[in-house]
Structure formats: C-alpha cells, structure tokens
Amino acid sequence: MTTVQKIKEIEDEMAKTQKNKATSYHLGQLKAKLAKLRRELITPQGGGGGAGGLGFDVARTGIASVGFVGFPSVGKSTLMSKLTGTHSEVSAIDFTTLTTVPGTVKVHGAPIQILDLPGIIEGANDGRGRGRQVIAVARTCNLIFIVLDVLKPLGDKKIIEGELEGFGIRLNKKPPSIVVRRKDKGGIAITNTVPLTNIDHDEIKAVCSEYRLTNADVSIRQPNATADDLVDVIEGNRVYIPALYVLNKIDAISIEELDLLYKIPYSVPVSSSEWLNVDELIEKMWEALDLVRVYTKPRGGAPDYTQPVVLRRGKSAVEDFCNSIHKEIAKQMKYAIVWGASAKHSRGQKVGLEHVLEDEDVVHISKN
CATH class of the missing domain: 3.10.20.30 (Beta-grasp domain)
Structure with a gap:
C-alpha cells in the first residue's frame, strides 16, 4: 500500500469514528499516524522532498518573498506581470506557468520578491501534478497570496487551505502554546494552565505513545488546544505563514456581491486585468510582512x-x-x-x- 493510500485509509477511519471518551485514545493515535505519513510526503526517502525540481527553486532577492498560490487560470500571472514588470506567461489555458517565475516590487523603499508559482490542483500535497514542488516553495515564503476566482471563492479556498495544511503550512496562525519536554523517567506528566476543552489526557497519551514518548512533561497553555496542535509541536516541521486571499476578477461581479467578499477574513478583492483595488492589496501586503x-x-x-x-x-x-x-x-x-x-x-x-x-x-x- 502506498503512503497516499495509507493516508486515505486513516482519514476514512477518522471520519467514521465518533469522538467520545471511549474513542479519544484511538483518535489520538490515528492523528499521530496521519501526521507521520504526511511527513513522508514532505520529506520522502532519497532526499527528494525539498523545493527542488528544475525551475522551482530560485535565487532569493529582496528583504522578503511573497508566493502566489492558486488553481490554474485564476489570474496569478497577470497580477504578477503588472506588479513587477516581469513577464510571466499569461493565457486562458490551464498550466501556462510551468516553473517558478520571480520578480520584484518596491514598496515603501523595500524590495519585495514576488514568486509566481505554477497552478496547483486538488491532491497537490499527495504529489498530483507539480503540487509537491509548488507547495515546497510556498513553505519558504514570508507571505502567501492565495489567488481565487471571485465566482467560486469559498470552495476553492477550502481546497487550497487543505492542500497547504497537509504539507505542514499553517496559515494566519501562531505556533501552539504547548511545550513537550522529554525526560528519563516518570511517564507522561500533563499540566495545563487553561481548561482542556478539545483534547483530554487519553488523547495526549495516545499521541505521545505513537511517537514513542513514554517519559515526557506536556505543558499546555493554549485555550482550545487540540490533538492536531500537539502533533504539530512534536513533529516540529510546521511553518506558520501569514496569507492574504486575493479575490480576483471583481470586474465580473456586482457591487452587492463585492460587499459579501469583504466579509471573508484576510481577503482583498481585486481585478488584475482592470487593475482595480491593487493599491489596497499592496498596502495589505506591507502590513502582513510586518517590516x-x-x-x-x-x-x-x-x-x-x-x-x-x-x-x-x-x-x-x-x-x-x-x-x-x-x-x-x-x-x-x-x-x-x-x-x-x-x-x-x-x-x-x-x-x-x-x-x-x-x-x-x-x-x-x-x-x-
């Protein structure tokens, strides 16, 4: 069975397992197993897990880098070309951009590198298309622009978030306030300064057991901490990156529909072809980079x-x-x-x- 098949099997089992006191230990083990399998996809045996691949890894310039991530034909290349003056092949045909195309835009005197990445497809983090290489480059960016078509933003947003999440990218989040310290003896000692509402001691012990942590101090200081947060801390390879949702092609919708788009957190509606609202996008980019x-x-x-x-x-x-x-x-x-x-x-x-x-x-x- 391939790693992707194993992942699917565990996800199916988790979906049909109802969470309660009796199943919390089992679910904790499943979440830890799933994370370990995901790690194999991020860093597969043989060293092929980096951002490598011909044309994907590029020399970094500027003080910070912004990666454009999205499905094919959502307008990433048009926006990139107009922002930076760098030619990134533009076409209505899917997969026009086949490699990482770098460019630079100067904002408030600071050179910011823009990386136009090839369009990803659903299943990217499992290796479909060029998804693994694309997301590996995105992991190294200081900010991610998730470019969405305004005519179907929420469905595409959820899929892309899932792809990035599966590759260890945490969007608009801070690292969990959880500390795991290994020790020589004494078993698993759990302390929490806030009530545990989304994880219990059995789940914590199950996650630790799956990682062969038989002796450790687990300190949780984060409200609403989950087993996934604990797994992220133990794995230690997560990246926490701010993201802006660039809702493109607003020239194709009404003013009433535009008002609804602004209710999506971290969103900036624009039209790359008509150059509408791009000034706001640049300012939001500057704020998110926090330079x-x-x-x-x-x-x-x-x-x-x-x-x-x-x-x-x-x-x-x-x-x-x-x-x-x-x-x-x-x-x-x-x-x-x-x-x-x-x-x-x-x-x-x-x-x-x-x-x-x-x-x-x-x-x-x-x-x-």
Whole structure:
C-alpha cells in the first residue's frame, strides 16, 4: 500500500469514528499516524522532498518573498506581470506557468520578491501534478497570496487551505502554546494552565505513545488546544505563514456581491486585468510582512529618507541594523542615537546594540 493510500485509509477511519471518551485514545493515535505519513510526503526517502525540481527553486532577492498560490487560470500571472514588470506567461489555458517565475516590487523603499508559482490542483500535497514542488516553495515564503476566482471563492479556498495544511503550512496562525519536554523517567506528566476543552489526557497519551514518548512533561497553555496542535509541536516541521486571499476578477461581479467578499477574513478583492483595488492589496501586503524601515542620519546632517534600511520584525535590533549595512559597523560602534517610536525621548535616546528598533526610526551610529 502506498503512503497516499495509507493516508486515505486513516482519514476514512477518522471520519467514521465518533469522538467520545471511549474513542479519544484511538483518535489520538490515528492523528499521530496521519501526521507521520504526511511527513513522508514532505520529506520522502532519497532526499527528494525539498523545493527542488528544475525551475522551482530560485535565487532569493529582496528583504522578503511573497508566493502566489492558486488553481490554474485564476489570474496569478497577470497580477504578477503588472506588479513587477516581469513577464510571466499569461493565457486562458490551464498550466501556462510551468516553473517558478520571480520578480520584484518596491514598496515603501523595500524590495519585495514576488514568486509566481505554477497552478496547483486538488491532491497537490499527495504529489498530483507539480503540487509537491509548488507547495515546497510556498513553505519558504514570508507571505502567501492565495489567488481565487471571485465566482467560486469559498470552495476553492477550502481546497487550497487543505492542500497547504497537509504539507505542514499553517496559515494566519501562531505556533501552539504547548511545550513537550522529554525526560528519563516518570511517564507522561500533563499540566495545563487553561481548561482542556478539545483534547483530554487519553488523547495526549495516545499521541505521545505513537511517537514513542513514554517519559515526557506536556505543558499546555493554549485555550482550545487540540490533538492536531500537539502533533504539530512534536513533529516540529510546521511553518506558520501569514496569507492574504486575493479575490480576483471583481470586474465580473456586482457591487452587492463585492460587499459579501469583504466579509471573508484576510481577503482583498481585486481585478488584475482592470487593475482595480491593487493599491489596497499592496498596502495589505506591507502590513502582513510586518517590516521595519530604519533611516540613517550622519553626524550634523539630516536623515536620509530616500533609502531606508529594511529589517524583519524580530530581527530589528541596532546590531541587526548595523550588520545589514556592513558587518564591521557593529564592532566599531561606541553607541547609537535613536529618534522615533522606540526612543524614550523625542530629542533622541543613546542606546546599545541590543536596542530594538521600530518602523521609521532614525539612527545615528557613533564609532569608537
């Protein structure tokens, strides 16, 4: 039996098993087994599980990357071409884009790499079409645009989410607040700081048993934690990526229908062919990437607002700022003066390398 067949067999068994106290241990085991089989598809034996494949993995440029994911012929290539000026083959025929096509768009002074990925089909995470290579590239992006046809957004949205979920991509979610620590003895000790409403001790022990965790401390601090969350933590290979749902072809629908589309969370309705509402999409992209612009100020001079140093949130300390300009600057720095949101005083604050910068801060570096 192939891995895909085994997955289907377990999914069928889970679907017909009613969840209750008597079945929770069994369901916990099934969820763990399913995750382990999914892992085989992500990293199959022989090392073929990366983003590899001719034309799929591309050199990364810019401060962040945005991957376009969607079914064939939803307008990804048209949007990509107009955003970046990069030619991505456009046609009404399915599967026009056969490889990853990179381009760059500059937003607020920051170069953002755009990756137009080939259209995926249902069953992509099981290896159908080029789905596995496409989703493997998507796993490495900082933001995913899920491009949908406005005439059938909800059905396609659910299918694509399922494909990405099956490949270990968690959209618009934070990592679960669950800690699993292995130990030498003492069995499975479970502590929780919140009520367990969607998982019980039997299910937790079943998941641990499937992973041969016979001695471990399991600490759950997340409301509504599930067995799937526990599996994600134990597997350790999940990626948590923000996503925007780009609802394309709004020129084909009425104003009333457009109002309904805005009720879909994280959605941005656009028309790539008529270039409608793309400005909002670019702003939403900037917000989702959560980048930090920092401006330099020479001694006695005015800040340079034309060329910001762009940093990623979480890597925006003064040391990161220095290293992004030149590795030697941090070694030579005596102190920095910062103006802006991260500074305590409007007249500027003297700080060290560990100081965390905020968007649109101004920095002057004083050297030894």
